[in-house]
Structure formats: structure tokens, C-alpha cells
Amino acid sequence: MLLLSGALPLLLAMLMAWLLPESVRYLLLNGADQSQIQNILQKINALALQQNFRLEAQSRQLSALQSMRMVFSSQYLAGTLSLWLCFFCGLMIFYGIMNWMPVLFKEADMPPHLGPVVSGLFALGGVGAMLNGWLMDHFNGNYVIAVCTFFTAICVALIGPALHLSLTFFIILMICAGTLQNTAQSSLPVLAAKFYPTAVRTTGVSWMCGIGRFGAVAGTMCMGYLVNNNIGWSQIFTILAIPAAVMTLCMLIKNMYEAARDSARFSLSQQDAE
Structure with missing residues (x-):
């Protein structure tokens, strides 16, 4: 049971690293390509392909x-x-x-x-x-x-x-x-x-x-x-x-x-x- 309980989170971590996208806000904050952002958002709304996105309130990296x-x-x-x-x-x-x-x-x-x-x-x-x-x-x-x-x-x-x-x-x-x-x-x-x-x-x-x-x-x-x-x-x-x-x-x-x-x-x- 302990081995199974340890193996399942490890498997989940690998799946998340492969399949889970970054936050759109994070990508925008770090200047990611618009195509990458559009690929994520089009899964929510197909109109995302026709738009460019930006943060309304600009931020910066903090220590x-x-x-x-x-x-x-x-x-x-x-x-x-x-x-x-x-x-x-x-x-x-x-x-x-x-x-x-x-x-x-x-x-x-x-x-x-x-x-x-x-x-x-x-x-x-x-x-x-x-x-x-x-x-x-x-x-x-x-x-x-x-x-x-x-x-x-x-x-x-x-x-x-x-x-x-x-x-x-x-x-x-x-x-x-x-x-x-x-x-x-x-x-x-x-x-x-x-x-x-x-x-x-x-x-x-x-x-x-x-x-x-x-x-x-x-x-x-x-x-x-x-x-x-x-x-x-x-x-x-x-x-x-x-x-x-x-x-x-x-x-x-x-x-x-x-x-x-x-x-x-x-x-x-x-x-x-x-």
C-alpha cells in the first residue's frame, strides 16, 4: 500500500509536467509567444486564435x-x-x-x-x-x-x-x-x-x-x-x-x-x- 501510494503521485507528477500548461498570466508576464498562449486559450474559446493578448496591469519579476x-x-x-x-x-x-x-x-x-x-x-x-x-x-x-x-x-x-x-x-x-x-x-x-x-x-x-x-x-x-x-x-x-x-x-x-x-x-x- 505504501509503495502504491508513493508510485501514484510520482506518475501524476510526470503527467502534469508533460500535459499541464503554464498559467496564461505567467506566460504573458514572461513575454511568451502569442502562438503558445493562443494554443492554450483556444481550448476554452476558438476565438482565441484571432486575438493577441496582453496583461491589463503590467508587472515585473520580483525578488x-x-x-x-x-x-x-x-x-x-x-x-x-x-x-x-x-x-x-x-x-x-x-x-x-x-x-x-x-x-x-x-x-x-x-x-x-x-x-x-x-x-x-x-x-x-x-x-x-x-x-x-x-x-x-x-x-x-x-x-x-x-x-x-x-x-x-x-x-x-x-x-x-x-x-x-x-x-x-x-x-x-x-x-x-x-x-x-x-x-x-x-x-x-x-x-x-x-x-x-x-x-x-x-x-x-x-x-x-x-x-x-x-x-x-x-x-x-x-x-x-x-x-x-x-x-x-x-x-x-x-x-x-x-x-x-x-x-x-x-x-x-x-x-x-x-x-x-x-x-x-x-x-x-x-x-x-x-
Whole structure:
């Protein structure tokens, strides 16, 4: 199983290197041939063959230090911190529950054959991510993820009381919480990529993912601390639902910040036009 799990990503990496084109924005930024850009865009729209493309806002290559300065500039700081905290909290919830699943299954008197099934379904965020991708194309991505995390908070908070009430209800809550949380988590890098300009996109997304990884450590340690102090499962999962509520708040703050920023840009462009 471990060999198979290692071989499949290696095969995927080779296929991506061969088949996956560069971002059109990246190609334009680096002065690629128009024919290369047209070959990519014609797969979306045949009219691409009849046009030349350029970036509306010209950018330039930045050093690592310059990229970090832009990520932390006043223009992006609030969004950067919101994304970092959101990704941190998401991994805190996921690994806090995932690493303590054997104990939870024992507490719920779950039959041994159901454990691997529920564990697998808990990480079933891929299906939700496909739906989220469509929703984020048509609606405000901040709100879409906020809705996911809001319902994640509700499901996580109810896991504790459900442990000794109903095995069926417990399993449903676990699967719903995992699917919703993983859907939101897998959508965050896409949201971050849309938030940052092309020149610093990789820097912004990578730092968000890197800082967020500390949440995985914090989630496991937090659960261990609470269990060792003999805190009841209902209280533990009520506490663990707080990071999901924080994620919702972060998305709403980011949306307010972006709305204010875009409004200020529009005002400035109107003044320039006058």
C-alpha cells in the first residue's frame, strides 16, 4: 500500500509536467509567444486564435524579499493574515479529529469493520471540492468557504454529544464534518491564488500552506491536552468547533477588506478619469 501510494503521485507528477500548461498570466508576464498562449486559450474559446493578448496591469519579476514585502503590504496584509489563520484552523480541526479517531471509535462502541470506512469517508473532501470549484466560479468565494466552515462548526460541536446517543448519527456527523472541512481546506489555495497578483501568487499561497501546517501539530496537541485533563467529549468537541467558527469569521473579514479595497480603487480610477 505504501509503495502504491508513493508510485501514484510520482506518475501524476510526470503527467502534469508533460500535459499541464503554464498559467496564461505567467506566460504573458514572461513575454511568451502569442502562438503558445493562443494554443492554450483556444481550448476554452476558438476565438482565441484571432486575438493577441496582453496583461491589463503590467508587472515585473520580483525578488523573494520584494515578494514578501508585497504580501505584507497594506494592500494585502489583512487578507494574508485571514488566509493564514483560516488555513491554520482548518488543519487544526482535521488532524485533531483524524489522529484521535481510534479513541473516538472505541468510545462510540463502533464495530471494528466500520472504522476504516468512516476514516476514509472523513477525508472525502475531493467530491465537495469539485462542487465548490463550480460555486466559486459563479459566486463570491469568500462566502462559499464561509458557509462550509459555518456548517463544519455545527457538525463538529455535535460529534461529542452524539458519541453515546446514536452510532448512526455519530457516523453521519463525522462524515459531514470531514467532507465540509476538507472541501473548505482544499478550496483555500484557489482562493489565495485569486487574491494575490501573478508576481507574488506562489509566495502568498506557499506561505499560507506553510504557516497552516503548524495547525496540524496544534490540533493533535490540543486534543491530547484536553483528554489528559479528563475533559468530557462534549466539551472537547465544543472547543474544537471554535476554530471552524474562526475560519468563518476570517472569510467574512477578508471579504469586507477586499470590498473596501476594490471600492477605494474604483474611486481612484474615477478621479483619474475625470
